[in-house]
Amino acid sequence: MKRIFLTLFVFGVFAAMVLTALHKNSTDTPPLTKLKEQYSAKKQASVDHSLFPQLKKKFTRPQDVTAACISCHNGRAQEVMHSSHWQWERTEYIAGKGIRSVGKRNILNNFCIGVTSNEQSCSRCHVGYGYANDKAYFNDSLDVDCLACHDNSGTYAKGNETAGMPDKKVDLSYVAQHVGLPTRTDCGTCHFFGGGGNNVKHGDLEEALFDPTKDVDVHMATDGEDMQCVDCHTAQKHQMLGKMYSVSSMNRNRVRCENCHGSMPHKDNVLNDHTLKVACQTCHIPEYAKVNPTKLFWDWSKAGKLKDGKPYELKDSNGTDIYMSIKGSFKWGKNLKPDYVWFNGTATHYLLGDKFDPSKPLDINRLLGSYDDPDSKIYPVKIHTAMQIYDTKYDYLIQPKLYSAKKGDGGFWGDFNWQTSATAGMKAVGLPYSGHYGFTETRMYWPINHMVAPKEQAVKCSECHTRDDGRLADVGGFYMPGRDYNPWVERIGLGMMALTLGGVFLHGGARFVVSRKRKRNS
Amino acid sequence: MKKEYIYHRFERFWHWMQAALIIFLGVTGFEIHGAFSFFGYEQAVEYHDIAAWTFIVLIAFAVFWHFTKGEWRQYLPTWTNLKAQADYYIFGIFRNAPHPTKKTVLSKLNPLQKLVYAGLKVLIIPAMVGTGLVYMFYRYPQHNQVLGLNISGLQTVAVLHTIGAFLLVSFFVAHLYLITTGSTVTSNLKAMITGYEEIPEAKDDLHAKPSTTEAPVATAGLGEVIK
Numbered sequence A: 001m002k003r004i005f006l007t008l009f010v011f012g013v014f015a016a017m018v019l020t021a022l023h024k025n026s027t028d029t030p031p032l033t034k035l036k037e038q039y040s041a042k043k044q045a046s047v048d049h050s051l052f053p054q055l056k057k058k059f060t061r062p063q064d065v066t067a068a069c070i071s072c073h074n075g076r077a078q079e080v081m082h083s084s085h086w087q088w089e090r091t092e093y094i095a096g097k098g099i100r101s102v103g104k105r106n107i108l109n110n111f112c113i114g115v116t117s118n119e120q121s122c123s124r125c126h127v128g129y130g131y132a133n134d135k136a137y138f139n140d141s142l143d144v145d146c147l148a149c150h151d152n153s154g155t156y157a158k159g160n161e162t163a164g165m166p167d168k169k170v171d172l173s174y175v176a177q178h179v180g181l182p183t184r185t186d187c188g189t190c191h192f193f194g195g196g197g198n199n200v201k202h203g204d205l206e207e208a209l210f211d212p213t214k215d216v217d218v219h220m221a222t223d224g225e226d227m228q229c230v231d232c233h234t235a236q237k238h239q240m241l242g243k244m245y246s247v248s249s250m251n252r253n254r255v256r257c258e259n260c261h262g263s264m265p266h267k268d269n270v271l272n273d274h275t276l277k278v279a280c281q282t283c284h285i286p287e288y289a290k291v292n293p294t295k296l297f298w299d300w301s302k303a304g305k306l307k308d309g310k311p312y313e314l315k316d317s318n319g320t321d322i323y324m325s326i327k328g329s330f331k332w333g334k335n336l337k338p339d340y341v342w343f344n345g346t347a348t349h350y351l352l353g354d355k356f357d358p359s360k361p362l363d364i365n366r367l368l369g370s371y372d373d374p375d376s377k378i379y380p381v382k383i384h385t386a387m388q389i390y391d392t393k394y395d396y397l398i399q400p401k402l403y404s405a406k407k408g409d410g411g412f413w414g415d416f417n418w419q420t421s422a423t424a425g426m427k428a429v430g431l432p433y434s435g436h437y438g439f440t441e442t443r444m445y446w447p448i449n450h451m452v453a454p455k456e457q458a459v460k461c462s463e464c465h466t467r468d469d470g471r472l473a474d475v476g477g478f479y480m481p482g483r484d485y486n487p488w489v490e491r492i493g494l495g496m497m498a499l500t501l502g503g504v505f506l507h508g509g510a511r512f513v514v515s516r517k518r519k520r521n522s
Numbered sequence B: 001m002k003k004e005y006i007y008h009r010f011e012r013f014w015h016w017m018q019a020a021l022i023i024f025l026g027v028t029g030f031e032i033h034g035a036f037s038f039f040g041y042e043q044a045v046e047y048h049d050i051a052a053w054t055f056i057v058l059i060a061f062a063v064f065w066h067f068t069k070g071e072w073r074q075y076l077p078t079w080t081n082l083k084a085q086a087d088y089y090i091f092g093i094f095r096n097a098p099h100p101t102k103k104t105v106l107s108k109l110n111p112l113q114k115l116v117y118a119g120l121k122v123l124i125i126p127a128m129v130g131t132g133l134v135y136m137f138y139r140y141p142q143h144n145q146v147l148g149l150n151i152s153g154l155q156t157v158a159v160l161h162t163i164g165a166f167l168l169v170s171f172f173v174a175h176l177y178l179i180t181t182g183s184t185v186t187s188n189l190k191a192m193i194t195g196y197e198e199i200p201e202a203k204d205d206l207h208a209k210p211s212t213t214e215a216p217v218a219t220a221g222l223g224e225v226i227k
Helices: A002-024 A032-040 A062-072 A076-081 A119-125 A146-150 A172-176 A184-191 A269-274 A280-284 A418-429 A487-521 B009-032 B041-068 B071-075 B082-090 B111-137 B155-181 B187-194 B222-226
Strands: A090-094 A098-102 A294-299 A313-315 A321-324 A328-333 A339-343 A347-349 A365-367 A377-391 A437-447 B002-005 B196-199
Touching (some): A002 B041, A062 A076, A062 A172, A090 A347, A146 A184, A269 B041, B009 B155, B071 B111, B187 B196
Antiparallel strands (some): A313 A321
16 A cells, blocks of 8 residues: 555656656747748849839929829829828827827927928928928829838938928939839838937937848848848738837837747746736847937027027037037937836827926826736837927927028028027917927937847846846836845844844853863863 | 664755755845845746755655654654753753753654744745745736736735745754754764764653664654554
């Protein structure tokens, strides 16, 4: 009987050990090799556009190129006109504000602040022709700029302050004959230079990504898979996957690492456990602005100083702008560790006309989420701070008119007068301006999604699981081993250890003394 | 002085394995706790997990041994001689008084040891294993999925685990010292290594008569011997 029991027991322990071992190895091997295979194969164009007679002619107006495109690709222009690349706004539910139509058209930021009254200049990055003011006619499919995205010649460029028209020097016929899927160059021409210069806005999207190494971005690396933006930001009917929370609010239409890599891609289950609460980006983008600096602080209140009546610029030793009369003073940063926030995929926005408390910094967009929210994960962000103009009587932000077509039209970049700039800008957005302006601190939160590092460079455990100023030192709402402890348990525990040790030495010392005495006496 | 067989082979193996594991779990555990950095956080977690599973296997064997051999009775707390034993550590030990309890294979623990070890076995170790397993199988709450334990946070579990760890450290310190309080300074240590302890011949046997100087037949459980 005893022997049977013993055998059963030993077998049970053995089985338990084997099961444990098997459980640890049960994760799927990451399909990385498959992914690499898939994305290494370069797409071949199915046709050669340079052979089409429709394109073998001299184009003088860009709209004629569009006409030629849609003579074959019919219906495509309408798709573009339904996209946010064209509309610059979409219907979003914003927590606390309800359903609103928001986007670049009407949302303020703390870089060049807002589009309204500055369309002539801003629409250089609009996927159309002739977006010159907020009343611009948006219904003509011939105004769709196919080339901005589909140029494969690398020679297409939009002009400065031309309301989105191509630069005069562009050979439209040549570009039209060399079109194809959007390349990083097409997307980057706008998305790398948002905010008026390279890497100003995002910090993780900049000209270094035209030709990056694996250290800069493991996906886009030209010495690696050389992935294009549209490999992840796929599109159905010209509706691109992905958006930015500077203008978006809802948890939809997102590009996720998990789409390719799955939600538990690590061999180590302890790491896989993390994926429920920690976004991939948090560990795999240890640094952003890896090659060129990104703007961290923009002080509009310093703008408008003139030298001999003329605007001027100052650069630091690296050639980075630190002062511009038209924009104010800046602080930049390079090789930055991101900040981290709980984020559930929804955001709220400051909307034109919202009153705020100027004694506190104003969040222009705020990423929502918390530990207790099952949709939330910890995400890396860039926080951009600014001092920007607001109405000191009505306590709302001012949309200034910056772009100036001619002196005296109120545009700050021509007149350097905040009073006339605010008057013109607020008139354009249809809000009263009290005539009193000041500057207030504002913040924007930009999720960091690009510049994914090779896995060897991923954030190490001890960079967060540490008591001294780890990456997640300020991310609250939960207990993290290595970072957190109960101070009372710590005090009492250490006290108890000290008492025990003290007692041992006291007792032992007394025994030693007594035994020596006894020896001496005997 | 005579030599008496006190600790069985498995018992000694179990003791030293347990000692090594608890020390290792302590070092890796306090590193995970953020007290210092030695192995590196990732390795500390990995080693702590492996040591924890090894410990659980060892516990399984030890529990089996305790019950089949009837050894669990050794740990039944008793009032008998409890005060005498405490008095010995406070007064007697300084006067070179004899140990109030006699160590035999049938009764190898003095009343204070019974109390402390029983506390370790039924409170501290199970609490550490329990909180440790919760810690290990803890999954963060998520939608429509039960992957292991779905609890709202680690805090309570982690703090309990830490309290247990502090208690074990204190025990460890006191235990190391009390090794030296045998009939000679090293006799307890020798006994736990060789199994045999040198025990002074005593006239007034307070507790139990030494049954035999020979080791009992390995297969005979304590219960049977008592019968």
